Amino acid sequence: MSSFAQLLLVTVLLLDVSLAASSRLAVLIRAFALQAAAVAALALVLDGPGNPHAWAVASGTLLLKGLLIPYFLGRASERTHAVKELDPLVPYGVSLLLAAAGVALSFALASHLPETAQRSGILLGAAAFATMFTGLLILVSRGTALAQVAGYLVLENGIFLFGLSLLRHMPLLVEMGILLDVFAGTFVMGIVVYNIHRTFDHIDVRALTALKEAAGREEGMGEGA
Amino acid sequence: MILTALVLCPFLLGALAWSLPRRTARRAVLVGASLLQVLLAGMAVWRGPAPEWGGALALDPLGKLFLGVTTLLFAAASLYTFGYMALHRHPRKRHYVPVLLFFLGSMTLATLSQHLGLFWVALEATTLSSAPLVYFDRSEKSLEAAWKYLILCSVGIALALAGTFFLALALPAEGPGSLLVADLVAQAPLMSAPWLKVGFLFLLVGYGTKMGLAPMHTWLPDAHAEAPPPVSALLSGALLNCAFLGILRALEVMNAAGLASFVQKPLLAFGFLSMATGTAFLIRQPDYKRLLAYSSVEHMGILAVGVGLGSAQGIFGALLHALNHSLAKGLLFFAAGLIFLVTGTKSVAEVRGLLGRSPLAAALFVAGFFAITGTPPFGLFVSEFTILSAAFSAGHAVLALLYLALLVSAFTAMGAVVLPMVFGRPGGARGESLSAGNSWLLGAPAVLLALGSLGLGLWIPRGLMALLKAGAVLVSGGCP
Numbered sequence: 001m002s003s004f005a006q007l008l009l010v011t012v013l014l015l016d017v018s019l020a021a022s023s024r025l026a027v028l029i030r031a032f033a034l035q036a037a038a039v040a041a042l043a044l045v046l047d048g049p050g051n052p053h054a055w056a057v058a059s060g061t062l063l064l065k066g067l068l069i070p071y072f073l074g075r076a077s078e079r080t081h082a083v084k085e086l087d088p089l090v091p092y093g094v095s096l097l098l099a100a101a102g103v104a105l106s107f108a109l110a111s112h113l114p115e116t117a118q119r120s121g122i123l124l125g126a127a128a129f130a131t132m133f134t135g136l137l138i139l140v141s142r143g144t145a146l147a148q149v150a151g152y153l154v155l156e157n158g159i160f161l162f163g164l165s166l167l168r169h170m171p172l173l174v175e176m177g178i179l180l181d182v183f184a185g186t187f188v189m190g191i192v193v194y195n196i197h198r199t200f201d202h203i204d205v206r207a208l209t210a211l212k213e214a215a216g217r218e219e220g221m222g223e224g225a
Numbered sequence: 226m227i228l229t230a231l232v233l234c235p236f237l238l239g240a241l242a243w244s245l246p247r248r249t250a251r252r253a254v255l256v257g258a259s260l261l262q263v264l265l266a267g268m269a270v271w272r273g274p275a276p277e278w279g280g281a282l283a284l285d286p287l288g289k290l291f292l293g294v295t296t297l298l299f300a301a302a303s304l305y306t307f308g309y310m311a312l313h314r315h316p317r318k319r320h321y322v323p324v325l326l327f328f329l330g331s332m333t334l335a336t337l338s339q340h341l342g343l344f345w346v347a348l349e350a351t352t353l354s355s356a357p358l359v360y361f362d363r364s365e366k367s368l369e370a371a372w373k374y375l376i377l378c379s380v381g382i383a384l385a386l387a388g389t390f391f392l393a394l395a396l397p398a399e400g401p402g403s404l405l406v407a408d409l410v411a412q413a414p415l416m417s418a419p420w421l422k423v424g425f426l427f428l429l430v431g432y433g434t435k436m437g438l439a440p441m442h443t444w445l446p447d448a449h450a451e452a453p454p455p456v457s458a459l460l461s462g463a464l465l466n467c468a469f470l471g472i473l474r475a476l477e478v479m480n481a482a483g484l485a486s487f488v489q490k491p492l493l494a495f496g497f498l499s500m501a502t503g504t505a506f507l508i509r510q511p512d513y514k515r516l517l518a519y520s521s522v523e524h525m526g527i528l529a530v531g532v533g534l535g536s537a538q539g540i541f542g543a544l545l546h547a548l549n550h551s552l553a554k555g556l557l558f559f560a561a562g563l564i565f566l567v568t569g570t571k572s573v574a575e576v577r578g579l580l581g582r583s584p585l586a587a588a589l590f591v592a593g594f595f596a597i598t599g600t601p602p603f604g605l606f607v608s609e610f611t612i613l614s615a616a617f618s619a620g621h622a623v624l625a626l627l628y629l630a631l632l633v634s635a636f637t638a639m640g641a642v643v644l645p646m647v648f649g650r651p652g653g654a655r656g657e658s659l660s661a662g663n664s665w666l667l668g669a670p671a672v673l674l675a676l677g678s679l680g681l682g683l684w685i686p687r688g689l690m691a692l693l694k695a696g697a698v699l700v701s702g703g704c705p
Contacts, residue, residue: 113394132387139380145372152380159387166393170342170404171281177346178386181353185379188353192360192372199365205376208369211447 005045008038009127012161013103016127016134019154020099021092024084025077028138028150029070035131035154036065039161046124046164057175061160064183069153076190077146080197089206090141102133124165131158143206145193149186156182227274228282231265231292232334234258239326243319251322252307258326259296259303262333266296280405281340286695290544291470292336294551295463299329301670302455305559308666309455312566320357327354328459335467341389341404344471345382348435351464352378358456359448370447377444378435385431385471391424392416392478406474410702413481422487425479429491432471435464438495438529439502442522446506449518450571454562457514461521461558462551469528469547473700476532480702485535492533493624499526500631507638513564513573516642517557520597523635524550530628531612532700534619541697542611545685549604550597552678557593559671560586564646566667573642578651585664587647589671594643596678598636604681 015035022028040061047054077083088095103126110125135155139148160178163170197203238258242251269284270293276283284292303325310321331350338344352375360371392409395416396402403409413421434441449457479488503523510516524546531543563586568576580587596603599610609632616625685693 136380139376148376152376152383155380155383159383159390162387162390166390170393171279171340173278173281174340174342174346177343181346181349184353185349185375188356189375189379192356192368192375195360195368196372199368205372208372210366211369211373211451 021096033070103130106130128162145203235326235330239323243323259300306455367451370451374448381434388427395420410481428475436468439499446518450514458555458558462555496529504635537701539615546608553596556674560589577649602682
């Protein structure tokens with residue numbers, strides 16, 4: 001693997017740690033965009049610039065995940081006046097430590113990958129696992145709807161990175177389908193987030209509990225009694 | 226050609242409906258599209274067309290079964306929509322028909338995909354196209370339900386994508402390296418067993434989330450209860466099956482790799498947990514649409530148990546059960562929509578003496594209750610019994626008894642909620658009364674589903690029998 005690819009992978013890993021620790025949505029979105037751009041560049045570097053398939057995947061990733069989705073998320077955070085998350089379920093210091101531990105764990109996991117995946121070195125697998133882990137961490141630790149969307153996107157970044165080592169298995173149509181699904185998904189989620197803001201005047205999804213079974217239950221029992 | 230047409234027609238007609246300004250025109254497109262789809266699907270199932278797109282689209286027995294269920298249920302739901310939307314006061318929503326058709330197109334693609342990556346794309350598209358349908362009412366509750374549905378299922382399905390990649394990693398270094406189910410099955414004995422196992426678990430959790438297996442089911446009751454009844458019927462009767470199909474595809478590969486004994490434990494665990502969770506929340510459930518949703522969790526558990534028994538008989542039972550469940554649950558959600566129209570409430574406590582208020586709704590709801598709880602002579606009795614006897618013949622006597630106990634509890638719990646609604650003393654909330662024309666439009670699809678459910682209990686047509694058996698052989702890899 002070229003030293004440029006290694007540099008890109010290290011960038012992805014560093015961005016994981018900063019993603020886990022940032023409270024400001026704007027930072028979260030920018031870090032995600034940078035990470036997506038690094039993944040796009042990796043698609044090109046790993047599979048050789050002579051490969052049209054790799055060009056298509058790289059440019060699609062850069063366009064959708066590196067530019068359009070971050071732009072769209074940025075606008076959504078402006079319109080919903082969501083700037084930063086003050087009260088995460090896991091404090092940012094702990095998040096930072098967990099993400100760092102996740103990186104260490106990912107190296108251990110990646111060393112067990114079968115040979116087919118190791119043709120591009122242990123670093124790729126490690127970066128993929130660490131990014132998936134960071135995405136899940138953001139998903140469970142944040143309560144702001146937009147931060148959760150970002151968590152989902154980071155998770156997707158990790159999975160996609162994993163898929164890069166398997167580029168030959170995936171027809172271009174399927175890769176494009178995956179990208180398109182992620183883009184459309186962000187779009188639909190953005191609309192729902194906007195509606196949540198309009199209806200509730202906040203986007204803290206932990207506060208949406210009208211449908212909790214216990215609440216409905218008490219009502220029902222009350223009427224029965 | 227025909228397979229491509231099956232996928233493309235709903236999308237193109239959906240785009241057409243989007244451009245039409247008149248509501249009646251859009252609804253006409255909906256009914257036309259669903260009838261066209263029935264015609265195309267019928268031709269495809271009858272003729273067994275050649276694979277298209279390099280084998281990525283093909284119609285195998287499993288595909289035929291689930292394509293058939295999806296198409297028929299969609300046709301019933303689109304007729305029902307016609308009657309329901311005319312009566313139900315609702316915000317003007319232009320996107321309803323187009324999005325419903327995109328939903329149909331993505332489910333159809335899921336049933337036809339032979340490439341695991343393409344299947345993933347299709348299943349994620351079903352989430353995206355059905356989330357706006359859940360938010361149809363524009364109420365706070367439906368917004369919460371739509372958000373939960375979107376984020377939980379998207380994350381779940383993302384894990385399934387990771388699982389798909391793990392399967393690809395398990396492939397031997399030489400060889401075609403494609404993710405077509407047939408290629409994977411052919412190469413399965415050479416694949417790396419640890420990565421197959423990891424891949425399967427990710428696929429099971431990922432697609433299991435979408436299928437509504439406990440403990441990943443938390444989105445399901447909310448989404449099914451908040452969506453309008455025809456959409457609930459599709460979510461429960463068609464979409465859950467599509468997710469189940471993803472697990473069946475993974476099972477094909479695992480069984481071909483000789484890992485059948487590995488897959489049984491997680492399937493049985495998720496299955497029994499779902500049956501128990503679903504049943505527990507049926508007890509004194511205050512909302513009758515949530516009642517139906519939890520019943521879906523229970524029945525998805527039965528499907529997981531059926532395939533988890535590891536015998537072709539169990540898989541056969543599960544496939545038949547999936548079909549039966551779709552018919553009965555479609556019927557129940559249609560009946561629930563009627564109840565909502567005549568009473569204007571979703572609360573069980575406020576619906577009493579339905580028989581006096583709307584005999585049609587009452588009769589359909591009671592028929593649906595007996596059908597879904599597996600009372601003979603309805604079809605679910607046959608499939609639940611098949612799975613029970615598969616459990617006994619596989620030597621799982623304890624599990625078989627547990628299964629039976631859960632079925633009986635579900636019957637009791639559901640009956641305790643449903644029967645007072647129908648036979649109790651009249652009173653409570655009052656909604657609109659149905660005209661004869663509307664009753665006909667709303668009742669006919671439900672009656673057809675009821676007859677189908679009843680018919681399958683009495684007699685399984687020879688063609689369907691062959692299809693189910695071929696499907697069971699496909700999944701079990703020919704082992705007995």
